[in-house]
Amino acid sequence: MTLQVPDARPEEVIALDHPQSGLRGFIVVHSTALGQGAGGCRLWTYEDDEAALADALRLAEGMTLKNALAGLPFGGAKAVIRRPEGDFDRQAMFRAFGEAVEALQGRYVTAEDVGTNITDMQNIASQTAYVAGLAKQGGRAGGDPxxxxxxxxxxxxxxxxxxxxxxxxxxxxxxxxxxxxxxxxxxxxxxxxxxxxxxxxxxxxxxxxxxxxxxxxxxxxxxxxxxxxxxxxxxxxxxxxxxxxxxxxxxxxxxxxxxxxxxxxxxxxxxxxxxxxxxxxxxxxxGGIINVSAEYLNEEADQVRDRVLAIGxxxxxxxxxxxxxxxxxxxxxxxxxxxxxxxxxxxxx
Known part of the structure; x- marks a missing residue:
């Protein structure tokens, strides 16, 4: 996949292309100034690769701003996956995505976004530890953001x-x-x-x-x-x-x-x-990324509530x-x- 990247000045743009599973899209790490790039994985129908990349660039920059204002120890990143036409093996696709996340060695931490769910996150987690949005356990932060x-x-x-x-x-x-x-x-x-x-x-x-x-x-x-x-x-x-x-x-x-x-x-x-x-x-x-951050850092659910209430x-x-x-x-x-x-x-x- 060869594309011209718009001048959004991200730190890193990774093209995802795994024909065996149907995975096609992008991971954009906009900034790691505050820490690992963190942001959700979106599954959506895009007209073409250029539209998917443009969305990923905008969303990743937005995550940098969001995480900074929320006081989180994370930079901004985002992934977008082009939804395949017709039937596809969802488990295989998200496991392949997990492999791509793992290959970044922690520069990107993924989570739920539009079109993805906890099951998808669990499939990603089978391949990498750099994921949040998994099933909630006890009083710990986590679960659906x-x-x-x-x-x-x-x-x-x-x-x-x-x-x-x-x-x-x-x-x-x-x-x-x-x-x-x-x-x-x-x-x-x-x-x-x-x-x-x-x-x-x-x-x-x-x-x-x-x-x-x-x-x-x-x-x-x-x-x-x-x-x-x-x-x-x-x-x-x-x-x-x-x-x-x-x-x-x-x-x-x-x-x-x-x-x-x-x-x-x-x-x-x-x-x-x-x-x-x-x-x-x-x-x-x-609020969602505050919960994701707390889950990834193994914090308590009460800490999430206090930080979310501070948005007001x-x-x-x-x-x-x-x-x-x-x-x-x-x-x-x-x-x-x-x-x-x-x-x-x-x-x-």
């Missing part, structure tokens, strides 16, 4: 609602785009807190479950961004915040779990111009600083994360 991701988003959302709307989430209309593992967990927390839910998902069965469980209003996937709501929570794939969609968003706060929500950096400025309070995705959705105050600090400086929260968060990485790089140099 989705509930922790949802809790972190919920804490960030409460901080953003207080900052941007001057209220808690009780009684607010929250539009949740994507009700997979993370989105469903977020809906449960919001419903318990007294929010009114509007949901959309490409799988109508998942949306219907939210209607039955939480009396959520169900709308079409193309209508959710512009539905009448106080808060918009993108929890599906990235790139949903575009110049076109931003012009139609009714919500005053945006806070969700999807990675790379902005289609371009300019969109953050457009949100600011419309007086929409935006929580950068890697600030809000760090961190979000409020970023929003307050952005307001005081008259800039987008994305600029404040990005600058803070990059300062942490550069300081670590200077020390190691």
């Amino acid at each position: 989705s509930p922790w991701t949802a809790l972190g988003i919920f804490e960030a959302m409460k901080a953003a609602a207080d900052h941007g709307l001057g209220s808690g989430v009780a009684g607010l209309r929250v539009a949740v785009q994507g009700v997979g593992n993370v989105g469903e967990g977020l809906c449960a927390l919001l419903a318990e807190a007294g929010a009114h839910l509007v949901v959309a998902d490409i799988d109508p069965r998942r949306a219907e479950r939210m209607r039955e469980a939480y009396r959520a209003e169900v709308v079409g996937i193309d209508a959710i961004a512009e539905t009448n709501a106080d808060i918009f929570a993108p929890c599906a794939l990235g790139g949903v915040l575009t110049p076109d969609s931003v012009s139609r968003i009714a919500a005053r706060v945006i806070c969700g779990g999807a990675n790379n929500q902005l289609s371009s950096p300019d969109v953050a400025e457009m949100l600011m111009a419309r007086n929409i309070s935006y929580v950068p995705d890697y600030v809000a959705n760090a 105050p961190r979000t409020r600090l970023i929003l307050d600083q952005a307001s005081a400086q008259g800039v987008s929260p994305a600029i404040v968060a990005d600058a803070a994360a990059r300062r942490i990485v550069e300081a670590a790089r200077a020390v190691s140099a």
Whole structure:
């Protein structure tokens, strides 16, 4: 596989090509300034290798920023695997992926992401120790990271609602785009807190479950961004915040779990111009990698909870600083994360 790597300046790009198992994709190690590169493994249908690589590069850089702001002793990395057409041997493919991770000798620690699950992680673990997201044991950290991701988003959302709307989430209309593992967990927390839910998902069965469980209003996937709501929570794939969609968003706060929500950096400025309070995705959705980090370091589940709850105050600090400086929260968060990485790089140099 020969491709031109865009100028995203990652430390390492590894092409995955194992025809016997159907494995094809990329591992991108963006930065190891703070420690081993850590980030999930995504299984998705991409149009071509270039699209898969572009996604891996964006996601890996996002992991560098996310891990830095969360105070984790890890750098940023990501893997994307192109989902084979038709039937394929999932066990064989993820074991082959595990071999590729092992070959990096610890420069990359993998975990669950979109399209992968605990069973996949167990197959990877049969070939390498550089993996987290395995079945939880006793009071130790581990298991499905989705509930922790949802809790972190919920804490960030409460901080953003207080900052941007001057209220808690009780009684607010929250539009949740994507009700997979993370989105469903977020809906449960919001419903318990007294929010009114509007949901959309490409799988109508998942949306219907939210209607039955939480009396959520169900709308079409193309209508959710512009539905009448106080808060918009993108929890599906990235790139949903575009110049076109931003012009139609009714919500005053945006806070969700999807990675790379902005289609371009300019969109953050457009949100600011419309007086929409935006929580950068890697600030809000760090709960999952906090759990992965704790599992890999053999820490306690209580430690995970304390760190995830800290996402709320961190979000409020970023929003307050952005307001005081008259800039987008994305600029404040990005600058803070990059300062942490550069300081670590200077020390190691």
